[in-house]
Amino acid sequence: MTVVICCRPSRRALLRWSAVVAGASLLPAVEPLSARASDDVQPVNLELVTVTETTAVLTWYTGAPGTDDGLGRMEPAPSDAEVLYGTHPSRLTGVAHGPSGTPYHYVELTGLEPGRTYYYRARSRGRDAAPTWLAAGQAAGTPYGDVFAFTTPQPPPGRHLFSVALCNDLHLGETVAGLVGQLPWIKGIEQVPGHPPYPEVMAKALIADARARGAHYLLAAGDVSSEAAPADLASARSILDTFGTLGDDYLIARGNHDRAHSGAPYGACSPGEHQGNDCFKDAFSTSGRTYFSHDLRGLRVIGLDTYDRPGDGGDSGGLSAEQHAWFEAELKKDPERPTIVFGHHPLFTENDPLAITGAHSLDAGQSLRILTAYGRTPGVFLHHAGHTHRNQRSVFPLAPRVVQQEVGAVKEYPGGFTLLRVHSGGYALNFYKTRSDEARAWSERSRQELSGQWPQLSLGNRTTDRNTVINRDLSGLG
Structure with a gap:
């Protein structure tokens, strides 16, 4: 059964969605194929999904550069997943890994301190993951030079x-x-x-x-x-x-x-x-x-x-x-x-x-x-x-x-x-x-x-x- 997200649109809505779809061409361009080795992977779609007082969850995707799976994205390319993090942007002393051999990366940082700002970079095969681009927000946290930052909250009071x-x-x-x-x-x-x-x-x-x-x-x-x-x-x-x-x-x-x-x-x-x-x-x-x-x-x-x-x-x-x-x-x-x-x-x-x-x-x-x-x-x-x-x-x-x-x-x-x-x-x-x-x-x-x-x-x-x-x-x- 086919189900729509919503309903029959008005003429104004048609114009809005025409602009959205047309705007896809304005997204940041990816690195050209000529700049990468043929067996390379490209990490993209980095997102800071969850931030608690002691943990953070990061996800991203690795694709094969120069390919298209028919949906407008690179074909999946399995790789490793590594996050370097720390409380100073130039001293990322913590390391966390996700499962290797998958293009769908999910890494959870644990043991963080409440109320602290952390800096991180996520990478696969040594290449930094590019964040999901949002027109009205930041998907991966706050950009800080060549890393990203987030601050853990204080926990809710009490037990x-x-x-x-x-x-x-x-x-x-x-x-x-x-x-x-x-x-x-x-x-x-x-x-x-x-x-x-x-x-x-x-x-x-x-x-x-x-x-x-x-x-x-x-x-x-x-x-x-x-x-x-x-x-x-x-x-x-x-x-x-x-x-x-x-x-x-x-x-x-x-x-x-x-x-x-x-x-x-x-x-x-x-x-x-x-x-x-x-x-x-x-x-x-x-x-x-x-x-x-x-x-x-x-x-x-x-x-x-x-x-x-x-x-x-x-x-x-x-x-x-x-x-x-x-x-x-x-x-x-x-x-x-x-x-x-x-x-x-x-x-x-x-x-x-x-x-x-x-x-x-x-x-x-x-x-x-x-x-x-x-x-x-x-x-x-x-x-x-x-x-x-x-x-x-x-x-x-x-x-x-x-x-x-x-x-x-x-x-x-x-x-x-x-x-x-x-x-x-x-x-x-x-x-x-x-x-x-x-x-x-x-x-x-x-x-x-x-x-x-x-x-x-x-x-x-x-x-x-x-x-x-x-x-x-x-x-x-x-």
């Missing part, structure tokens, strides 16, 4: 209580990634023949890495399926069940792709409230409703169904009048209680000049009312959203204590999840790419979506779009 993996946009059943509405010049990207379906690869890697990173719970903010086909929902359920028990260890909210559908493939599912048959509700609802409040060790977690309305999924999200009334009443019950809200559509999308429709977020009127309610509910501190397939941290004036965290998609580049680490005196949010061999290969392949421009929209322009520490009294949690 660590528990961790939660925040994820979204698994799209089980999808077979072509990167299609945008009905733009005829945007070509999608398919999995390499003979390899497992990429949504399964990425979802399984999500579970493995979430557990390896210490997640006790998992929240999936919608679009777990391509188009809510029963077989795809069953596949999503079987993979997520390897993390734990639905309703206890992991919670699911509906996305627009998970909406009720009509047609023969959906006929055996329960009737939908607004249209068609609701296979998602049959697969994932434990209470008969697709929105809920749940207790996690004293933390109130509210899951919203942000497509609780009729439609084809290509318009703005929305809550039904009944759900909205329930939501506001739930917030009023205990306004001081530490609370996380998660749902598929963001309330608003900041720094999103290339949004191809007005459908990137929840209905604007509802979003304003929700932010106003957050302003009266001091316990709410985080709103997790998906849908945009990007990493973006936003804080809105109506609710200055609440962070809205959009998280990059599981199913494609950058391919991962955000780990929420809850401490008694605050919390940390850190985005991690998934690490299995198949996941790294697909993530690097799918970064070529939108004529290679996808990182501009999805990685996050600032390190703080992927990594944040907030001080806050959460001492009442277990």
